[in-house]
Amino acid sequence: MRHIMPRLSLKSFSGFLNLGAWNAFFPVYRRVRTKDSVLKYRVGLSMHSVKQKSIVLGFTCLAACLAILILLRPNLLKQFPVLFEKEGNSLLMGIGISILTSTLATILSHYFFKILFIAKLRRELNSKASVETQNKEGNFDQGFAYCRFIKEGDVVNDFKFIHINKVLNAILSIQGAEGKKASELFSDHKSYLGCVFDSIQELEKTAQVIKLEYKSPNVDRWFGVTLYSPGPGYFCFQMEDALVSEKLSEQGALLAAIINTSKDAIFSKDVNGLITSWNPAAEKLFEYTQEEALGMPVKRLVPENLKHELELEESKIKQGENITFVETKRLTKSGQLISVALSVSPLTNKEGERIGASITGRNSTETKITESGINKSVSNHKAIFENSSEAFVLIDRNFILQEYNTKAQNNALLNQGSKKLHKGVYLIDCIALGRREGFLRLLERALAGETIEHEADCSSADENPYWLRCSFKPVLKNEVVEAVFLSLLDITKNRLAEAKLKESEGNLRAIFENSSQGFVLLDAEGKIKAFNQETLHLGLTLFGTKMQIGSPLFDFVAPSRIAFLNYALLKASQGETIEYRREFVLESLTCIWVEVVIRPVYSENKVIGSCISAIDVTEKVINEQEKEFDRKNLESLINNTNDLIFSIDRDFKLISYNKAFADFNQLEIGRPNIIGESMAQGGLTKHLFDTHLPLLKRAFDGETFTQVIKNAGHQYGWSEASFFPIVQNDDVIGTACFIRNITERIENERLINKNNEEKEKLFQILTHNVKDLQQFAYITSHNLRGPVANLLGLANLLDNYDLEDQTLIQILDGIKSSALRFDETIRDLSNILTIKDNPSAQVEELQFSKAIEQAKTQSAPLLKELNAKIMVDFSMTDTVVFNRAYFESIITNLLSNAIKYRAKERPLIIKITSQITENWIVFKFHDNGIGMDVNLHKEKLFKLYQRFHSIGEGKGLGLFLIKSQLETLGGAINVESTVNKGTEFILQFKKY
Amino acid sequence: MKEPNTKFRYENVLLIDDMELDNFINKKLLEINGFSKNIYVNTSATAALEFLKNLVTISRQESKMYPDVIFVDINMPMMDGFQFIKEFKRLFDPKIIDPKLIVLTSSIFQNDRQKTLEISENIVFLNKPLTKEILEKL
Incomplete structure (x- = not known):
């Protein structure tokens, strides 16, 4: 109970401390208990006794005067004939003097007791001077000062400390303050005093209790300040550790609520038997109001015949004993006797000193039922x-x-x-x-x-x-x-319903927890009440600290941020919402942008804290920066291009233009353009405007187009103009124009075209020449062939005639063999021409075996004569897809080659095989002929008219022909040979 | 000179060539080898067609006058060998006159052989000069 702090109402204090006569008759007797370690005012004693005593003294004086009058006899009065002509008058005068004297006595005694009271107050204050300023828990005890207003005219501009206790001395860090003015003491922190003066002025005017908060500069904590005026000219200055006062008021309120709602009458009395507290149930039971009961002697509740009970009670209380529910009778205000069950417990203060007793009463009338x-x-x-x-x-x-x-x-x-x-x-x-x-x-x-x-x-x-x-x-x-x-x-x-509530609470919690925004709830003091996962993450990322509920937010942010955050929180506490965006550079030198919103949190129209939401907006910021970058790029692009870019409205007035346009017109009209000037009236040369007018009109009709314009004799000999109508609300309000100088391009194009034409001509001539050559070759071979055929025919005819002259026979044979070689050459040439002229010869499926048989048949007599052996192995594959004529020609050529270059000393053996590989059909034709040095001849081997042997009638065209025929149809030929051992031709045919 | 073969393989042969020398060579070879009893010679395709028309008109049903084999050159002025064959096929009913058509040319180009085959597969394509061995196969 020692922490109960009665509400310090103005009325109660004016009752016990006001020493003026104006409310001398106000019936107040109240014990005020502040925190007992600081000051204990048993002020009831002072005021009540001052008044009582002064009144008693006054009336004593009156009675004494009357007695003197009676003792001095009426005769004495007759000595004042002027004033009292009649006998009765002397009595009246006596009464008057008595009243005068008693009033004087009353006033005198009043002041006498006032002096006594002040002396007592001072003594008590001084006795508390040794009290520790801080208690065991480290909290400050209550600071207290009694001060007087100092007025200048009607305005309070200072105050003087009359009494001040040690605690307040310590809090305010002032020594020897008593009797000094505040302005002298607090010259170094006037700002705060200014605020105090405002409050003190208000206090002086309204006489209301004012509560302030004060942060002591020398003791770094908050104090609650209560200012109240006990009477005109004076005020009390009470300072409490904010922490303690909060706790106290909380507990006090709780206990007061218990007491006030209890159905049992609960009241207390002091050691003098005067009532010091009175709850509503007591009001109901005993019919006295709180006002009436406080300060009233308990005795009044006790019936005359039961007064001894009180003495018994007192003696028990003095021994520290409890009295539990004793059935007894008590008197109500209306004089009714009621049955009550009383329980009495002694009350002691912190020091164990007995300060009275608490009494709990219960009406037992109800239990006594009929x-x-x-x-x-x-x-x-x-x-x-x-x-x-x-x-x-x-x-x-x-x-x-x-x-x-x-x-x-x-x-x-x-x-x-x-x-x-x-x-x-x-x-x-x-x-x-x-x-x-x-x-x-x-x-x-x-x-x-x-x-x-x-x-x-x-x-x-x-x-x-x-x-x-x-x-x-x-x-x-x-x-x-x-x-x-x-x-x-x-x-x-x-x-x-509870479950539902829990669920919805859970849902909200889940939203809170899973939000991609960080949320922190702070109480009024800036301490963390709640935060979500994202906040924890952000806090760790940005400051490397791990948040904790109950600690001040400032503990987790970078020191450099505290001042700003403090300011923002202050604003929030005033009901403002603060939004800002900030860049954090982490240790890894990566930048994080965070958008923070600080909102006040209200409860019943009061700001009870703040909610901070933070979101990582790095990506958004980067995007914005990139957009800005893009915009700048575009701008620089527009300004760095050589193309003229500008836009005009329907009245040909310039809306915007780029640097190239400005430069162009500087040359054209000799001055820079001005936004808003008309292109029709001097913004462009008349000639250029007239040239472009029809195009601009087309653009104003909504057409987007590009046109090449010839400007004879102008630096822009050829220009390419593009028009983009500017549309607003379906109306063309102007056009954007892009004009590019394409003179150079056009000239280049012309040059290229000319070159191309020449090339084309050349190509045609070449083609023509090639055709002519082909024709020539054709005609030549054809026309040569006729006479050769005739020569051969004539030679054949000669076989049918008998010739005797040997020389003639030799001549004829020479003519015949020459004609034969001539014929063969012409045939080869025509074959080559045919192949070259017909690159996509028809192909069909052919059999190796058949082709070999055919060739063998053709050369059968010769082969028989040479006793040649041909061995074939087409077990791997016998078919090939190729042009028939070419294939037959190839085989014939190979065979004739083998015969031609056979080794005379051994019979000819030809081995022919076929294989399939991944991509090819490989045909190998091997003979045991004279062979050749491949390394020496390889490059020349398949060329036109190359011969490696002086033997026989070889003309070197055969291998070239084979190669041509194979290559035309995607094949290839290779050769391996050893001198005097033999030769192998390897033919590759494309596999279909 | 060797004895000409008197056992003729064909009754009548027609040689069409603008070159006199060619005609001489071919006629001699045919004679020496006893290829046919009669050898008609024409120096142009148009003349040959006229000759044949007359032959058909005059001889009426006398089919023994008709050539059994016609040798025709390709390269001739006015009308070439291919045109002759086409014209011949157009003018004459094969039921009346259906000789073996032989293109005899000095051309060794595949193209000419191809063209001949395109007209009809029954036409024989031969390169000059004719030889005894070739004639034996005809």
Whole structure:
């Protein structure tokens, strides 16, 4: 109870401290207990006794005067004939003098007692000077000062400390303040004093209690300051550690609430038997209001015949004993005698000093009821019992059912057992088997004297939720548990609502936790009340600190941020929302942009804290920066291009233009263009404007187009103009124009075209020449062929005539063989021409074996003559896709080659094989002829008219022909040869 | 001189060539080898067609006058060998006159052989000069 701090109302203080006569008759007697370690005012003593004593003194003086008058006899009065001509007048004068004297005495005594009081106050204050400034918990005790206003005219501009305690001395860091002015003491922190002066002026005017908060510069913590004026000209300055005062006021409020709501009358008295507190129940019971009761002697409540009880009570209290509920009688204000049960406990202060007693009273009149009253009460109770929304059951010690109500009959829990609910049944039988054990345990606990409140899920098998609040109360008789009273209440709905609430709370929590934004909730002091995962993450990333609930936010941010954050939080506490974006450079030198919003949090229209939301907007910022970068790029692009870019409105007025346009017009019209000037009137040369006018009109009609314009004799000999209409709300309001100088390009194009034409001509000539050459070759071979055929024909005819002259025969043979060679050459040439002229010869499937047979047949006589052997192996593959004529020609050529270059000393052996590889059909033609040095001749081997042997009638065209024929159809030929051993031709045919 | 073969393989042969020398050589070879009893010679395709028309008109059903084999050159002025063959096929009913057509040319170009085959597969393509061995196969 020592922390209870009575509300320091102005009235109470004016009562006990105001020493002026203006409220001398105000009936106040109040004990004010501040925190006892600082100052204990038993001020009731002062004021009440001052007034009482002065009045008593005054009347004593009056009585003394009257007595003197009577003693001095009336004759004396006759000595004043001027004033008192009649005898009665002397009496009147005596009375007057008496009144005058008594008034004087009253006033004098009043001042005398006032001086006494002040002396006492000073003594008490001084006695507290040794009190520690800080208590064991490190909190400051209450600081207190008694001050006087100093006025200049009507305005308070300073105050003087009359008394100040050590605690306040320490808090304010002032020494020897008593009797000094505040302005002298606080010259170094005037700003705060300014604020105090405002409050003090207000206090002086309104006489209301003012509460302030003060942060002491020498003790780094907040203090609550209470200013109140106990009477005109004076005020009290009370300073409390904010932490303690909060705790105290909280606890005090709690205890006060308990006391105020208690149904028992609770009051206290001091050692003098004067009432010091009085709760509403006491008001009701004893009919005295709080105002009336405070300061009233307890004696007034006690009937005359029971006064001895008080003495007994006092003696017990003095020994520190408690008196518990004694049945007695007390008097109410109206004089009614009531029966009460009183319990009295001694009250002591921190030092253990007895300061009085608390009394709890309970009206026991109600328990003293008449017979009819009982009946009425029973029937009332019965009605309540029956109609309650709770199920009630009363069982005896053996769990036999004694009483139950309708609700119990319908209660699901009590109707799941084997027996139905009726009086005399064993209650456990009425309960479902599965629940019996738990139920029994609870009952047994109740039987042991315990009152059990229990909430249970009694959902049955149908799975509908069913919750019961069960209460088991032991019923006592002579301190023995005689029965158990059971009440059951269906709380399913509450439970479901709770669950729902929890769920929605959970949902909100989930949103809070999973938000990609960081959230921090701060209380009014800037301490963290809650934060989410994202915040933790952000905090770790940005500051490398891990947040903790309950610690000030400042502990987790970079020191450089504190000042700003402090400012932002202050703004938020004033109801403002602060938004800002900031770049953080991490240790890794990566930048993070964070967008922060600080909002005030309201509760009942008061700011109770703030909510900080932070989101990583790095990506967004980078995007914005990139856009800005792009815009700048575009701008630089537009300004660095040589193309003229500009836009005009429908009145040909310039809207915008680029650098190239400005440069161009500087040359054209000799001055820079001005935005807004008309192109029709001097913004362009007349000639250029006239040339472009029809195009601009087309653009104004909404057409987007590009046109090449010839400007004879102008630096822009050829220009390419593009027009892009500017459309706003479906109307063309102007056009953007891009004009490019393409003179150079056009000239280049012309040059290229000319070159191309020449090339084309050349190509045609070449083609023509090639054709001519082909024709020439054709005609030549054809025309040569005729005479050769004739020569051969004539030679053949000669075979039919007998020639005798040997020389003639030789001549004829020479002519014949020459003609034959001539013919062969012409045939080869024509073959080559045909192949070259016909690159896509028809192909078909051919058989190696057949072609070999055919060739063998053709050369059969010769082969027989040479005793040549041809061995073939086409087991791997016999087919090839090729042009028939070419193929036959190839085989014939190879065979004739082998015959031609055979080794004379051995019979000719030819081996022909075929193979399939991945991409080719390989045809190998091997002979045992004279061979050749491949390395020497390889390059020349397949060329036109190359010969490596002087032997026979070889003309070197055969291999070239084979190569041509193969290559035309995607094949290839190779050769391997050893001198005097043989030659192998390897032919590759394309595989289809 | 060797004895000409008197056992003729064909009754009548027609030689068409603008070159006198060619005609001489071919006629001699045919004679020496006893290829046919009669050898008609024409120096142009048009003349040959006229000759044949007359032959058909005069001889009427006398089919023994008709040539059994016609040797025709390709390269001739006015009308070439191919045109002759086409014209011949157009003018004469094969039921009346159906000789063996032989293109005899000095041309060794595949193109000419191809063209001949395109007109009809029954036409024989031969390169000059004719030889005894070739004649034996005809």
